Amino acid sequence: MSERNSKLEELCITTIRMLAVDAVQQANSGHPGLPLGAAPMAYVLWDKFLKHNPGNPLWADRDRFILSAGHGSALLYSMLHLTGYDLSLDEVKNFRQWGSKTPGHPERDDEVGIQATTGPLGQGFGMGVGMALAERFLASRFNRPGLPVVDHYTYAIVSDGDLMEGVSSEAASLAGHLKLGKLIYLYDDNHISIEGDTAIAFTEDVGTRFMAYGWHVQRVDDGNDTAAIEEAIKAAQQETGKPSLIMIRTHIGYGSPKQDKASAHGEPLGEDALKATKERFQWPQDPRFYIPDEVRSYMGNAMERGKEAEESWRKLHAQYGESFAEDAAELDVVLNGKLPADWDAKIPTFKPEDGPMATRAASGKVLNAIAEQIPTMLGGSADLAPSNKTIISGSEDQSADNPGGRNIRFGVREHAMGTVVNGMALHSGVIPYGGTFLVFADYMRPALRLSALMNTKSIWIFTHDSIGVGEDGPTHQPIEHVASLRAVPNFLVLRPADANETAAAWRIAIEHDGPKALMLTRQKLPILDVETYQSVEGPAKGAYVLADSDGKPDVLILATGSEVHLALQTRQKLLDDHQVKARVISMPCWELFAQQSQEYRDQVILPDVTRRIAIEAGAPMGWHEWIGRCGRMIGMDRFGASAPGSEVFRQFGFTVENVVAQALELLDR
Numbered sequence: 001m002s003e004r005n006s007k008l009e010e011l012c013i014t015t016i017r018m019l020a021v022d023a024v025q026q027a028n029s030g031h032p033g034l035p036l037g038a039a040p041m042a043y044v045l046w047d048k049f050l051k052h053n054p055g056n057p058l059w060a061d062r063d064r065f066i067l068s069a070g071h072g073s074a075l076l077y078s079m080l081h082l083t084g085y086d087l088s089l090d091e092v093k094n095f096r097q098w099g100s101k102t103p104g105h106p107e108r109d110d111e112v113g114i115q116a117t118t119g120p121l122g123q124g125f126g127m128g129v130g131m132a133l134a135e136r137f138l139a140s141r142f143n144r145p146g147l148p149v150v151d152h153y154t155y156a157i158v159s160d161g162d163l164m165e166g167v168s169s170e171a172a173s174l175a176g177h178l179k180l181g182k183l184i185y186l187y188d189d190n191h192i193s194i195e196g197d198t199a200i201a202f203t204e205d206v207g208t209r210f211m212a213y214g215w216h217v218q219r220v221d222d223g224n225d226t227a228a229i230e231e232a233i234k235a236a237q238q239e240t241g242k243p244s245l246i247m248i249r250t251h252i253g254y255g256s257p258k259q260d261k262a263s264a265h266g267e268p269l270g271e272d273a274l275k276a277t278k279e280r281f282q283w284p285q286d287p288r289f290y291i292p293d294e295v296r297s298y299m300g301n302a303m304e305r306g307k308e309a310e311e312s313w314r315k316l317h318a319q320y321g322e323s324f325a326e327d328a329a330e331l332d333v334v335l336n337g338k339l340p341a342d343w344d345a346k347i348p349t350f351k352p353e354d355g356p357m358a359t360r361a362a363s364g365k366v367l368n369a370i371a372e373q374i375p376t377m378l379g380g381s382a383d384l385a386p387s388n389k390t391i392i393s394g395s396e397d398q399s400a401d402n403p404g405g406r407n408i409r410f411g412v413r414e415h416a417m418g419t420v421v422n423g424m425a426l427h428s429g430v431i432p433y434g435g436t437f438l439v440f441a442d443y444m445r446p447a448l449r450l451s452a453l454m455n456t457k458s459i460w461i462f463t464h465d466s467i468g469v470g471e472d473g474p475t476h477q478p479i480e481h482v483a484s485l486r487a488v489p490n491f492l493v494l495r496p497a498d499a500n501e502t503a504a505a506w507r508i509a510i511e512h513d514g515p516k517a518l519m520l521t522r523q524k525l526p527i528l529d530v531e532t533y534q535s536v537e538g539p540a541k542g543a544y545v546l547a548d549s550d551g552k553p554d555v556l557i558l559a560t561g562s563e564v565h566l567a568l569q570t571r572q573k574l575l576d577d578h579q580v581k582a583r584v585i586s587m588p589c590w591e592l593f594a595q596q597s598q599e600y601r602d603q604v605i606l607p608d609v610t611r612r613i614a615i616e617a618g619a620p621m622g623w624h625e626w627i628g629r630c631g632r633m634i635g636m637d638r639f640g641a642s643a644p645g646s647e648v649f650r651q652f653g654f655t656v657e658n659v660v661a662q663a664l665e666l667l668d669r
Contacts, residue, residue: 008294008295008298009043009226011292011294011295012043012047012082012295012298012299013039013040013043013226014039014281014283015078015082015290015291015292015295015299016035016039016042016043016075016078016079016082017035017036017039017254017255017281018278018281018283018290019074019077019078019081019082019092019289019291020032020035020036020039020072020074020075020077020078021035021036021074021256021269021274021277022274022288022289023074023077023078023092023093023095023102023289024074024095024268024269025268025269025270025271025274025288026093026095026288027095027096027097027268028268029096029104029268030073030074030095030096030104030266030268031071031072031073031074031265031266032074032253032256032264032268032269033072033190033192033252033253033258033264033265033266034069034071034072034075034159034188034190034252034265035072035074035075035078036252036253036254036255036256036259036264036277037188037190037223037250037251037252037253037254038069038072038075038157038186038188038190038223038248038250039075039078040223040224040225040226040229041157041186041188041223041229041248041250042075042079042157043226044226044229044230044233045065045155045157045186045229045233046065046079046083046302047299047302048230048233049063049153049155049233049237050063050065050155051063051152051153051306051309052065052083052113052302052306052309053303053306053307053309053310054080054083054084054085054086054113054302054303054306055084055303055306055307056306056310057085057086057110057111057112057113058110059306059310059313060150060335060428060429061149061150061151061152061310061313062152063152063153063154063155064115064128064131064132064135064152064153064154064155064426064427065115065154065155065156066115066116066118066124066127066128066131066154066155066156066157067106067118067124067156067157068118068121068122068123068124068125068127068128068156068157068158068159068162068185069118069121069124069157069158069159069161069162069188070105070106070117070118070119070120070121070124071105071119071159071265071266072157072159072188073102073103073104073105073106073119074095074102075157076106076114077091077092077095077102078092080112080113080114082291082295082296082299082300083299083300083302083303084299084300084302084303084306085112085113086111086112086113087101087102087112087113089289089291092289093288093289104119105117105118105119106118106119107453107454108426108453108454108455115426116422116423116426116454117450117453117454120446120450121159121161121162121164121165121168122161122162122165122166122167122168122171122419123167123419123422123446123447123450124156124158124162125156125158125162125163125165125167125168125171125172125185125419126167126168126170126171126415126416126418126419126420126422126423126447127419127420127422127423127426128154128155128156128183128185128423129171129172129174129175129180129183129243129416129419129420129423130419130420130421130422130423130424130425130426130427130432131154131423131424131426131427132153132154132175132180132182132183132243132423133178133180133398133408133420133423133424134423134424134427134428134429134430134432135150135152135154135182135427136180136182136403137376137378137398137403137404137406137430138150138331138334138376138429138430139151139403140403140404141375141376141404142327142330142331144320144323144324144327147316147319147320147323147324148316149313149316149317149320149328149331150331150429152182153182153183153184153237154182154183154184155184155185155186156184156185156186157185157186157188158185158186158187158188159187159188159190160188160189160190160191160192160193160198160202161193163187163202163206164193164201164202166415167415167416167419167446167447170413170415170416171413171416171419171420172210172213172215172243173213173411173413173416174410174411174413174416174420175213175215175243176210176213176214176215176242176243177213177214177411178398178399178400179214179241179242179243179399179400180243181239181240181241181242181243182240183243183244184233184236184237184243184244184246185243185244185245185246186229186233186246186248187206187245187246187247187248188223188248188250189206189223189247189248189249189250190223190249190250190251190252190260191252191260192252192260192261192262192264192265193262193265194262194265194266195262196262197262206245206247207219207245207247210245214242214243215242215243215244215245216235216236216239216242216243216244216245217244217245217247218232218235218236218244218245218246218247219246219247219248219249220232220246220247220248220249221249222249223248223249223250223251223254224254229246229248232246232248233246241400252264252265253265253269255277255280255281256269256273256274256276256277256280257269257272257273257276257277258273330375331429334376334428334429334430335428335429337428337457339374339510339511340373340374342373343370343373343374343510344370344373344507344510345373346369346370346372346373347366347369347370347503347506347507348365348366348369348503349500349503349530349536350362350498350499350500350503350527350530351527351529351530352526352527352528352529354499354527355498355499355524355525355526355527356524356525356526356527357498357499357524357525357527358520358521358522358523358524358525359496359497359498359499359501359502359520359521359525359561359562360387360388360389360463360464360520360521360522361389361499361524362498362499362502362503363389363461363463363502363506363518363520364388364389364390364391365389365499366502366503366506367389367390367392367433367461367506368392368393370506370510371392371395371406374431374510375406376429376430376431377392377406377430377431377432377433378392378395378398378405378406378407378408378424378430378431378432378433379406379407379408379421379432379433379434379435379459380398380407380408380409380410380417380433380434380435381410381417381434381435381436381461382410382411382412382413382414382417382434382435382436382440383409383410383411383412384435384436384437384463385407385409385435387437387463387464387522388435388436388437388461388463389463390433390435390461391407392406392407395407397409408420410434414436414440414441414443414444415443415444415446415447417434417436417444417447418434418444418446418447418448418451419447420432420434421433421434421447421451421458421459421460422447422450422451422454422456422458425451425456425457425458426454426456431457431459431510432458432459433458433459433460433461434458434459434460434461435460435461435462435463436461436462436463437462437463437464437469437476437478438462438463438464438465438478438481438482438519439464439469439475439476439477439478439481441460441462441478441481441485441517442481448460448485448488448491448515448517449488451491451515452488452489452490452491452514452515453490455490455513455514455515456514456515457512457513457514457515458515458516459509459510459515459516459518460515460516460517460518461517461518461520462481462517462518462519462520463520463521463522464476464478464520464521464522465478465482465495465519465520465521465522465561465562466478466521466561466562466617466618467479467617467636467640467641467645467648467649467652468521468522468523468562468617468645468648468649469522469640469645470522470523470642470643470644470645470646470647470648471642471643471644471645472642473640473641473642474639474640474641474642477639477640477648478618479618479619479636479638479639479640480618480619480621481618482495482519482616482618482619483618483619483620483621483622484619485517486590486591486622487621487622490514490515491514491515491516491517491591492508492509492512492514492515492516492517492589492591492592493516493517493519493589493590493591494508494509494516494517494518494519494539494588494589495519495560495561495588495589496518496519496520496539496561496588497525497528497535497546497559497560497561497562497564497565497586497588498525498526498527498528498535498564498565499525499527500527500528500530500533500535500536501528501535501539501586501588502518502520503536504535504536504537504538504539504540504588505518505539505588505589506518507540508539508540508589508592519561521561521562522645523562523645523646525562525565526565528546533546533547534546535586538586539586539588539589539592540592541592541593541596541600542587542588542589542590542591542592542593542594542595542596543558543585543586543587543588543589543590543592543593543601543604543605544585544586544604545583545584545585545603545604546564546567546568546584546585546586547568547571547583547584548583548584549575549581549582549583550581551581552581552606552609553581553582553583553606553609554580554581554582554609554611554667555574555580555581555582555583555609555611555612555613555663555666555667556582556583556585556605556606556609556611556612556613556627557570557571557582557583557584557585557612557613557614557615557659557663558585558587558605558612558613558614558615558623558626558627559584559585559586559587559614559615559616560586560587560588560616561588561616561617562617563615563616563617563654564584564586566615566654566655566656566659567584567615567659568584569656570582570656570659570660570663571583571584573656573660574660574663577660578660578664580663580664580667582663583606583609585604585605587626590622590626605626610628610630610631611630611631611663611666611667612626612627612628612630612631612632612666613627613631613632613633613634613659613662613663613666614626614627614631614632614633614634614635615634615635615654615659616633616634616635617635617636617649617652617654618635618636619635619636619637620633620635620636620637623635630666632662632663632665632666634653634654634658634659634662636652640652
């Protein structure tokens with residue numbers, strides 16, 4: 001990287017600071033304090049260490065950078081613009097405005113080099129752990145002596161607020177346990193949060209805490225001491241057996257009248273303070289967004305350096321391909337986000353004589369069949385792998401001693417697991433999954449939401465999906481969870497009815513570009529005969545006719561998951577005892593069904609049959625979109641109870657007798 005020129009360096013850092021505060025002032029909204037304080041550390045990292053190519057933001061072997069303290073987004077936009085990414089000065093001027101590429105908090109944008117959506121504090125911290133884990137896994141699988149085709153660092157700037165969040169504690173503990181030596185975080189230790197000095201709530205010894213986690217910890221006493229920051233990053237790179245935290249003492253709002261004040265955190269400086277700040281840095285008052293020619297020229301050198309770094313890597317990759325052609329071909333497939341041609345060749349088809357079988361058990365069988373064909377699939381559970389059935393048989397646990405291990409022991413850290421899975425998905429090259437009981441999805445909700453916002457290919461495995469959990473009682477019986485996850489935009493919720501629908505759900509999960517959650521049963525369910533039902537192809541459309549009547553049905557019965565079998569039993573009872581014709585519709589994925597043509601949806605849910613019943617052992621929210629105002633919903637409007645699962649279902653009305661009675665009432669019989 002470049003040599004130090006103190007005068008030019010100071011000019012570059014001041015330019016970064018002034019671009020950021022001008023953007024915030026023009027928007028009359030934003031966070032100027034962090035960019036003013038953290039600009040030196042960002043400059044040193046990007047100028048002297050970060051391996052990246054602004055001309056190709058998705059170069060596979062680039063270093064990853066996350067601004068976990070996403071409220072300081074103006075700092076990131078300044079860096080991206082000055083180093084040559086496709087982020088124009090007009091976009092910087094359009095900060096926080098409609099349609100701009102410079103939103104208030106960073107949003108993943110591959111075209112301009114924003115690698116993760118951050119803002120909710122702690123999320124970026126955890127995603128960085130996932131990126132570093134993915135890098136080490138891929139390096140273990142593909143690198144050969146003298147041919148390190150996967151060899152990069154993961155960096156982040158984290159804040160006081162990040163380190164207060166519990167998810168960061170979980171993720172830091174996991175990263176230290178895994179000894180992720182190529183993970184380096186720069187801590188913007190400015191002692192200020194929105195309410196004031198962090199001393200009012202945050203007095204712990206952060207350095208000692210992270211050393212206890214197994215991190216390499218260094219301190220830089222002056223955030224403007226670029227030489228000390230540089231030496232600390234070098235030392236962090238040399239520590240290969242531990243993740244690194246560099247605690248850099250900064251001053252929020254540095255150089256402004258609001259320095260070291262909470263008011264510098266989340267509001268514009270104001271015209272008077274901005275004028276004073278520019279005077280302090282001997283900076284022109286006009287024009288706004290001023291960039292000296294020598295700064296633009298020097299920082300623009302990142303384009304040429306990046307191009308050279310990528311070309312060097314491509315030569316290495318070519319040498320790799322000459323010696324290890326099959327490995328090189330596989331590496332290219334996974335880095336491009338493609339699937340092996342035969343990835344689904346071993347997915348089983350289940351037969352009624354194989355069952356009954358819990359869908360969690362079927363999921364475990366399908367997962368292993370897929371993992372056998374996709375060697376870059378890895379994941380685990382938050383200490384629930386035996387219950388979630390998420391173990392990849394024959395693979396070792398992921399660890400520093402076995403970096404190629406595919407079974408990740410996340411520990412009882414649901415929230416960190418969510419962020420780590422997202423980070424692995426963002427890194428690319430791997431297909432990650434994470435599992436827990438559905439009720440504990442609450443512990444990782446921010447990560448689930450961000451997976452949808454970022455459109456990551458994260459796979460979530462949620463078992464014990466209803467009151468069928470039984471004896472563990474209402475604390476472990478999800479009620480509102482399916483409905484609440486369906487409310488998340490850009491998020492697929494898959495609740496299969498049996499083993500074959502589970503296999504179909506896994507096909508969707510692997511192929512779909514975006515996050516998806518499999519909702520799976522604890523209890524055993526009958527297996528639908530694929531020769532009778534469309535349980536293999538039908539789920540791909542989200543909903544399908546599972547069982548029909550001769551002629552037009554009198555009533556439609558819609559259901560998901562374990563309740564589909566109750567619908568089938570009810571259909572037969574209505575026909576045998578009351579000569580009522582019913583159509584049963586399995587709806588494993590509302591989101592996919594909503595994407596189908598109106599013609600197909602009308603073929604499944606007949607518009608002229610208005611007598612409809614929905615059955616789902618969860619909150620009824622959303623079902624009236626499918627059953628209409630006149631429909632009946634058999635669901636849960638209260639918490640569950642502790643008893644055997646079958647008894648809990650009976651007590652809450654999930655019985656053939658009750659569904660039949662509801663249908664007859666609809667039909668006025």
